[in-house]
Amino acid sequence: MTSKLTTNLNNAATKLGRDLKFEHFDLGLGQLVLDDFQSMKISGYQYFNHFGNPEDATPKLVQYFESLGNDSALSEKLTIHVTTLCQDALKALNKEAAWITLRSSQNTNSHDIPRWHIDGTFWQNDPDKQRKVAIGLKGPKTLFNDLSNDNAKIDELCEELMQANDTFCPQFRKKIARLFDDARTSSAAQGQGTIFNVGAKYHAAPHSEPPIHEDRLFLSIVPGTVQQIQELRLEWNM
Numbered sequence: 001m002t003s004k005l006t007t008n009l010n011n012a013a014t015k016l017g018r019d020l021k022f023e024h025f026d027l028g029l030g031q032l033v034l035d036d037f038q039s040m041k042i043s044g045y046q047y048f049n050h051f052g053n054p055e056d057a058t059p060k061l062v063q064y065f066e067s068l069g070n071d072s073a074l075s076e077k078l079t080i081h082v083t084t085l086c087q088d089a090l091k092a093l094n095k096e097a098a099w100i101t102l103r104s105s106q107n108t109n110s111h112d113i114p115r116w117h118i119d120g121t122f123w124q125n126d127p128d129k130q131r132k133v134a135i136g137l138k139g140p141k142t143l144f145n146d147l148s149n150d151n152a153k154i155d156e157l158c159e160e161l162m163q164a165n166d167t168f169c170p171q172f173r174k175k176i177a178r179l180f181d182d183a184r185t186s187s188a189a190q191g192q193g194t195i196f197n198v199g200a201k202y203h204a205a206p207h208s209e210p211p212i213h214e215d216r217l218f219l220s221i222v223p224g225t226v227q228q229i230q231e232l233r234l235e236w237n238m
């Protein structure tokens with residue numbers, strides 16, 4: 001049976017192109033699942049990484065949720081939710097494997113000024129077909145803006161990013177904020193995720209971490225073939 005997430009994400013993915021660089025979609029998760037993420041504990045910044053089939057991540061995921069302070073029963077439930085979500089997402093995108101990351105965070109001022117950037121290519125082939133899925137499972141969601149698809153602004157952003165010594169520093173972030181119009185900035189709503197373009201310059205969607213003033217759990221999925229995901233892992237030596 002095809003899940004709501006698979007249908008919704010597949011519909012969103014087919015719309016993306018140069019004119020539409022990101023699309024929010026409904027995760028189709030039931031209230032009980034959303035409540036599990038809502039009630040889970042977060043303890044500081046912790047990072048989870050997995051390359052391959054989502055189902056192979058199970059033991060590591062349980063450990064990850066336990067390390068955030070959750071008991072084993074909830075950790076196992078959260079693991080099933082994340083695994084199912086990743087499997088459904090891959091089905092929607094017709095891929096077999098993924099680079100899956102989870103990032104937990106707590107109240108911080110580090111993202112009060114957005115860190116606008118685009119993600120580069122993961123693979124050399126088809127730089128204008130590469131995509132990523134961002135899902136805020138708890139807390140605030142990633143910011144997106146298409147810069148009105150204005151190529152001059154996109155050129156300016158890419159130029160600034162290339163020249164910068166430190167794209168994380170507040171001065172740099174303030175400097176590039178002039179390119180972004182708040183009215184065109186949007187985030188997924190509660191219960192939604194976002195699929196967005198990465199890679200080639202006029203194709204990729206500018207995005208940023210949101211301001212984070214509460215517990216947050218963020219999931220990102222980079223879909224690919226088994227070979228592509230293996231290539232990434234070897235390239236980054238992880």
Ligand SMILES: [Fe+2]
Pocket residue numbers: 117118119207
């Ligand atoms: Fe990014």
